[in-house]
Amino acid sequence: MRNQRRLNNDGNIAFGFIILGIGVILLLKKMGIFIPGWVLTWPMILIVIGVFTLIKHEFRSFFGAVMLFLGSYFLLRNEFDLDFGLGQYVWPLGLIALGIYLITQKKKENKILEEVRKNWETNRKSSSSFSSSSSATVEDAKIMDDSGSTLGGDTGFTRTTGTSFADRLNIDAIFSGVNRKVMSKNFQGGKITAAFGGADLDLTQVDFNGVITIQVDIIFGGVKMIVPPHWDIRTEVTNIAAGLEDKRFFREGGVDPTKVVVLKGTILFGGLEIKSF
Known part of the structure; x- marks a missing residue:
């Protein structure tokens, strides 16, 4: 639970800084202060989402890393003409990365479901004398995320x-x-x-x-x-x-x-x- 509270607080702080940054940029623009055009482009939105997601998940989010990479690549390509020779490989690599992500996620889901099944069977055996309240055994089943915290709360x-x-x-x-x-x-x-x-x-x-x-x-x-x-x-x-x-x-x-x-x-x-x- 301590890890989960720290994770949630980090996400809220990151979101607060995003709102603060947007407000400052809009204020400076209204005051006539020069703001580079690329600051308000769609690749910057991907970068912001990627940074927010990474901070929220303690830099262990595949989705956040992909958003940050795509945003950075398209920003450098569109605004600074820096392609690094990756233009023809971006989408194939993106599809490969997505495929790997889906495969690994499916394995994680199967592992989680197996843990839930084992916990449910263990709780059912240990509470066989209270079979009429078997629904409680379902609520006692815990799913752990990558950081070791229970998803969604204590139970x-x-x-x-x-x-x-x-x-x-x-x-x-x-x-x-x-x-x-x-x-x-x-x-x-x-x-x-x-x-x-x-x-x-x-x-x-x-x-x-x-x-x-x-x-x-x-x-x-x-x-x-x-x-x-x-x-x-x-x-x-x-x-x-x-x-x-x-x-x-x-x-x-x-x-x-x-x-x-x-x-x-x-x-x-x-x-x-x-x-x-």
């Missing part, structure tokens, strides 16, 4: 269907879309990062007591959260050219003071939508 895992039994959120939607339905009955909050992507989060089956915090960082993306109408949701999100809407249908009984969700983070050129059934 639980996410099925390939998008159903999550984790107590904490850990969602990264970068150039992609994520659909997640959380089933935890001891929900502890977590974090959502959406960069040039989107996330749909269903929290209608979640239960908790007290105050929890969800860190939401969105840049050129969107997040939709479906929550029960009686939750007390408080927003402390910074909006920069972004939108935040609460479209819930409130009940006559009002909000439940024992279920408070605090949303924190930054939304830059994106949107956060909160709904209920």
Whole structure:
């Protein structure tokens, strides 16, 4: 858990520096100070995403390394005419790297599924006298990531269907879309990062007591959260050219003071939508 907290904090700090840098560049440009044209080009966006992802994952992210390489290559080629003779090899090498990544990821997934199966069978045998509560053995199964931390929190895992039994959120939607339905009955909050992507989060089956915090960082993306109408949701999100809407249908009984969700983070050129059934 200590490693996971440090990892999440590093990601939040990196995101903060990105927002700070963009703000400074825009301010200097408005003041008439010369800003090189390449600073606001699309290869720089790839570089920023690559650096952010690498810092967040302690420089052990294949995706971050690829984004950084592609951004750097196209920036040097387009703006400084430095091709290094790699132009004809970039896309073949990229496809090879993608193939290797998919193969290695599949092996990791198979290994994780095998560990889950073994843990589930062990827990089932050890709790045979409590067979009526076998669902608890599923929640006790732990999946470890590359850094040795449990994915999504202290306990639980996410099925390939998008159903999550984790107590904490850990969602990264970068150039992609994520659909997640959380089933935890001891929900502890977590974090959502959406960069040039989107996330749909269903929290209608979640239960908790007290105050929890969800860190939401969105840049050129969107997040939709479906929550029960009686939750007390408080927003402390910074909006920069972004939108935040609460479209819930409130009940006559009002909000439940024992279920408070605090949303924190930054939304830059994106949107956060909160709904209920």
